[in-house]
Amino acid sequence: MAAAHSSYDVVIIGGAMIGSAVAWWLARDPGFGGRILVVERDPSFEFASTSHTNSCIRMQFGTEVNVAISRFGLEFIRAFRDYAGEDAPEIHLDDFGYLYLAADQVSADRLRAAQALQARMGAGTRLLTPAQLRTAFPFMAWDDILLGSHNPGEEGCFDGGTMFSEFRRRARRMGVEEIRAEATGLRMEGDRVTHVELSDGSAVACGHVVNAAGPRAARVAAMAGIAIPVEPRKRYTFIFEAEDRLPRKLPLTVDPCGIHYRSDGALYMAGCPPETDGACDADDFAMDHAIWEDRVWPALAARIPAFERVKLRNSWVGHYAYNTLDQNALLGPHPAVANLLFANGFSGHGLQQAPAVGRGIAEHIIHGGWRSLDLAPLSVARLVEGRALTEAAVI
Structure with a gap:
């Protein structure tokens, strides 16, 4: 046309x-x-x-401008009809939060600095010690974790x-x-x-x-x-079912091992980059099927023992528009x-x-x-x- x-x-x-x-x-x-x-x-x-x-x-986030962008994004989601019109639908937000985990002192210090920045800008991010993490998420293994950072209520999955x-x-x-x-x-x-x-x-x-x-x-x-x-980079997403459901919603957990995972309705979602993370063709959406069995599932089961019994339901490849600078x-x-x-x-x-x-x-x-x-x-x-x-x- x-x-x-x-x-x-x-x-x-x-x-x-x-x-x-x-x-x-x-x-x-x-x-x-x-x-x-x-x-x-x-x-x-x-x-x-x-x-x-x-x-x-x-x-x-660890930069002031990105936190400010997110603060407005949250406001926009919650007040979408005020911006778009009374006939607009509401935008659902499942605010289970993000959970960043640090397994070394450098990463822990980074979480502390980021939390202080976010708090100054009005965000409700809180730091969790290993003892607090065990109390909040007793179904997860914490022996290697020094610190967590969690923001319930202002983060999650939106429509x-x-x-x-x-x-x-x-x-x-x-x-x-x-x-x-x-x-x-x-x-x-x-x-x-x-x-x-x-x-x-x-x-x-x-x-x-x-x-x-x-x-x-x-x-x-x-x-x-x-x-x-700016270059295309692959990111893998996996949707799976757990035989043993967790007792609470799983935040989007950013694990030091390099994968992330969260609740996805009655199912769960996990994601990761390729083993070698570099540029790909903009039309390349080929899936590395071995990465689920070899990398993602073992890491999930190590952190959450209930995830030893899961069934993969779906998977796909998406592209980041990755700024290498x-x-x-x-x-x-x-x-x-x-x-x-x-x-x-x-x-x-x-x-x-x-x-x-x-x-x-x-x-x-x-x-x-x-x-x-x-x-x-x-x-x-x-x-x-x-x-x-x-x-x-x-x-």
Whole structure:
């Protein structure tokens, strides 16, 4: 389907969660009256990172800007109808929390510093000693753990699918146009993008372009002569049933062994990176079936003896858009191209950060800067400045 117009005020490349959030925030802002085009290569989103997400939100980050983004994300989930309209559905949050575990002194000190930061910003994260962990979670083995960090009530799994659908549906209602196409090039004049070239052979003129291309973000950036350190990386997810159900919901537990696991309704979910974590092709979704038997299940059973008797029900591969510089999002305009804005490199945090980032990018387009929340620490300009903002709390 070709674009309905030859020019748009904003062209968004990538229509999954981040691109749709930007489009929705733009369209609902009374200060914006322009045309918006969302270019999406696969409107089924079958292989999008959005479709393979575990759909969680947490306060437990180690940088102030990420905690602030999560604080707004939690507010947005809880008050979704206030933002989207009275006819919008509520977004369910299963707030079982995250549980970070430290098995060495360096990791324990990192948890203490992160908890102090989160507490200063109003988050309810609490530190748990081994004795407190044994009392709270007696079905788990704690001999190797020095410290835990848990935030019940503000973290967990939310209905990201409904939020995503509502962003798209309501944006279309407000006039946002979506087309099935792939961006194949960016035409430049000086430091500005003038046209986005599409896979049907056409080109549309643009006022602003938003790179929301997920794991393919570096390809889009290269069309403007810009290199960004974002690459697709595989992440495995496993859904399993336990013969012996645990007596309470299992928080999303980030285990020192390199896997994570949590309750998933009546079932349980576990996830991990590949044995060798590096770049993959954006179309590579091949599963390593041996990793469940060889790595994940043994680690689960060692931590939770009840998980010695489990049955694997489902598994899939998703992609992180992984920022190799510092595992943090790259946001806003690049110094070399004034009207090309980036929303990339979330390294697994994109779904939970979409409300704040969508609003921030929209405000930057309309007002020329960050307004409601200062996202400057995540500016893509840090690539040029050689300034990393490392986020240690990456799963």
